[in-house]
Amino acid sequence: MINLLPITKLITWVAGLYAGMVVLISTLVGASGLASLETALKGVGILNLVLFALAIGGWRTVWQWIPKLNDLVFPDLNGKWTVEIQWNWDKKSGEKTATAFIKQSLLKVSIELSSDESESETLMVAPHKDALSARPGLYYIYRNVSVTGAAKKQDPHIGAAILKISQESNDVLRGNYFTDRSTNGQYTMRRAGKI
Structure with missing residues (x-):
């Protein structure tokens, strides 16, 4: 930030x-x-x-x-977020829900996202503002791994997302993501509580 x-x-x-x-x-x-x-x-x-x-x-x-x-300057995004993931993979698509915790300080931001099948760890999060509109957002790069006991165990993969803060509220983030295993989709994150 x-x-x-x-x-x-x-x-x-x-x-x-x-x-x-x-x-x-x-x-x-x-x-x-x-x-x-x-x-x-x-x-x-x-x-x-x-x-x-x-x-x-x-x-x-x-x-x-x-x-x-x-x-x-930039919104305080600290807190718990509910995440709706719409995914596309190998001519299949679907929806998944997850929970994310955003931890933000003056110097760094991290996003820890987890669902019933996997968890992601932050590799890099960079806050930014659109050059023309000054709309805040996050560039997010992560590593995703399956959790122990997941029904569909998958190999770890790297992904990236470009998230933008909603123009109506600082409590909603939306954006597209893609991964190194040729999957893509959209995230919609809604703040569930501040920490």
Whole structure:
């Protein structure tokens, strides 16, 4: 998710605000020389703690306080999702239901999807926004393996999906998928609960 932010602008703004605050505080307390350096080092320590707190989970609190960030930056997708899979394979087609857990931090996203027959593990998930519409979505690459005791045991396979967040709600993801065993289909994911 952090790759969606204009990092160089963000760093410039944070550094500029910090420099301005150090100058202001030093001027107000009449500090000079060593006292100004001490103030600056304390400020750096506090700023690092704040940025660390945001990175490890504080960003979700900020998103709750300012819900518009779900539209401006990227939605908080953390939670349990019900998944409807429409599949096509070797002139056959059908439907399958599954459950997914999306775990999202400021630095990464993972999707763990499981059904009664298989489980998938995340190889890569990359959040993105459409260049023209700014509609958020996920590029998702996964490895799928059959679960022990599955009625139809299948060889592990690699798949990829391009999921887009619904224009009506951040609680629906839709998209097409394809795999290295020549299967394809569509995912429809609906949020079942937040974690």
